Amino acid sequence: MNSTPIRNTTAHWRQVDAAHHLHPFTDHRELAAAGGSRVITSARGVTLTDSEGQNLIDGMAGLWCVNVGYGREELAKVAYEQMLELPYYNTFFGTATPSSIELSERLAELTPKGLSRVFYGVSGSDANDTIVRAVRHFWNLEGKPGKKTFISREYAYHGSTMAAVSLCGMSAMHGQADLPLPGFEHIMPPYWYDYGGDQTPEDFGIEAAQALEDKILELGADNVAAFIGEPIQGAGAVIVPPETYWPEIQRICRKHDILLIADEVICGFGRTGEWFGSGYYGIEPDFMTLAKGITSGYLPLSAVMVGDRVAKTLHDKGGEFYHGYTYSGHPVCCAVALKNIEIMERENLVERTREETGPHLAALLDGLRDHPLVGEVRSLGLLGAVEMVKDKATRTHFDKPGKAGTICRDHCFANGGVMRAVRDCMVLSPPLTISKQELDTLIGILRKSLDRTAEDLGVI
Ligand SMILES: *Cc1c(COP(=O)(O)O)cnc(C)c1O
Secondary structure, eight states: OOOOOOTTSHHHHHHHHHHHOOOTTOOHHHHHHTTSOOOEEEEEBTEEEETTOOEEEETTHHHHTOTTOBOOHHHHHHHHHHHHHOSOOOOOTTOOOHHHHHHHHHHHHHSOTTEEEEEEESSHHHHHHHHHHHHHHHHHHTTOTTOOEEEEETTOOOOSSHHHHHHOOOHHHHHTTTOSOTTEEEEOOOOHHHHOTTSOHHHHHHHHHHHHHHHHHHHOGGGEEEEEEOSSBSTTTOBOOOTTHHHHHHHHHHHHTOEEEEEOTTTTTTTTSSSSHHHHHTOOOSEEEEOGGGTTTSSOOEEEEEEHHHHHHHHHHOOOOOOOOTTTTOHHHHHHHHHHHHHHHHTTHHHHIIIIIHHHHHHHHHTTTTSTTEEEEEEETTEEEEEEOSBTTTTBOOSSTTHHHHHHHHHHHHTTEEOEEETTEEEEOOOTTOOHHHHHHHHHHHHHHHHHHHHHHTOO
C-alpha cells in the first residue's frame, strides 16, 4: 500500500487529481502514464510557477486569453469592489446593471462600425450557440425559413457545446458524439502551406474563398444561413490566410445574402496588433464572437456582437427571444472586462503588439526557417506558429501526425517555456505584455527544443 502523501504537496495533488478530476481535452490514461498533472500554483507577468517551484514563460497566455498578463491588482480590486456593491443580478425580464450597460457601450465603440448591440454569455462556446439560435430566428423572421445551413471550415475551432462542435472542423471531435448536427457544412481552410501546392498564396487565397461559393451553389443560397470563420484559425494551428482571402469571402457572402460571422475569440482584444482581426482584414461581419481576451481570462465572459441589420429585425419583429443564461451580463465579469480594456488602452498594448513585439516575434520566427525540421513559420501580431515536417522540399508531414509536436512541446516544458503543439505545429500566443527580451528567451527555448526533437527523431 502506498502511504498517503502529505496534504498540499505535488504528490498529494497529483494523487487526488488522478482520482477525482476529469480534465478537458485530456487522455487520462496518457496523463497517468506521464505521472499526473503539472500543478500551476501562481503567476506574475508572463511567468508561471508550478508546485515544484519551476518557473515557465507562458507562451500561450493561458489558453490564448491572459492578454494583460498575470498578477494585475487592479482587476482583482475591481472584482472585489463590485462583489461588495452588487455580486450578482440578472439581465432578464427588464433589468440591467451599471457594469453590463457600460461594457455594452464600450464594446459598441471598440468593435467595427455596424455592430452596436451585445448579448452576453460566459464562454466562446455558448456565444456561438447563441449565434446559431439568433441566425435561425432571424431568417424565420425575414420569411426565409429555408436559410438554415451554416458553412464553416476544416480545422476551425468554435467551442465544445453541441452546436459549437458542429461548427468546428475537427473530425476527431465530431466522431465522438455523432456530430455535426444536420445543417452544418465544412469547406477547405485557407491553409496555403498544406493545400496551396504550386500556387502563390494570393492565387490560393482566391481559390480557398471560391470553395465557399461552390458550397453555396451546391446547397442553394436559399438554404444557407451564414458562414463562420476565425479571422486567423487559432486552435487549427494559427492558419494565417492569404491577404486575398477575406475580401473575397466578404464579396461572396454579400452576393448570395449569407450572414458573415467572425469568431474573434482569439483574434480579438489586440492579439493581431489591431483591436480585432476583422479590423486587420477589413471584414464587416454581421456577428462577432468575443470571449477569452475580453477579461484577459480573469473571469469568464463572452459577448456576441450583433450587426445592425439583424438587430433591427430582432427588435422590430422578433418579440421575445427565448434565450439567455443565468450569468448573461454578470456584473462582476463586466466590471473586470471594463477595467481590462482600460488597461489595454492605457498601456497601448494593441499598438505595441502591432509596432514592436509583433514584428519582433515575426523576425525571431523567420530566424528558425533554416532549421532542418521547420517547413514553415507564420505569424501576425503575437500569434505565431512553427510547422515541423519530415521533408521540407516536398512539404511532407511526419508519418504519425502529432508525434514531433508532442516531443517538442515536452522539451519546451523541460526548458522552461509553455507552448502548445497542434499536430506537428508549435503555436504561440503569449501575453501582450511580453517584452522583446522575454520573446528572445521564449524563441531561444523553442530553438533548443527543436534541436532536441530533431535528435530524438533521428533527423540530425
Ligand atoms: C476558445 C475558442 C472558443 C470557445 O471558447 P470557450 O470559452 O472555450 O467556450 C470559440 N472560438 C474560438 C475561436 C476559440 O478559440
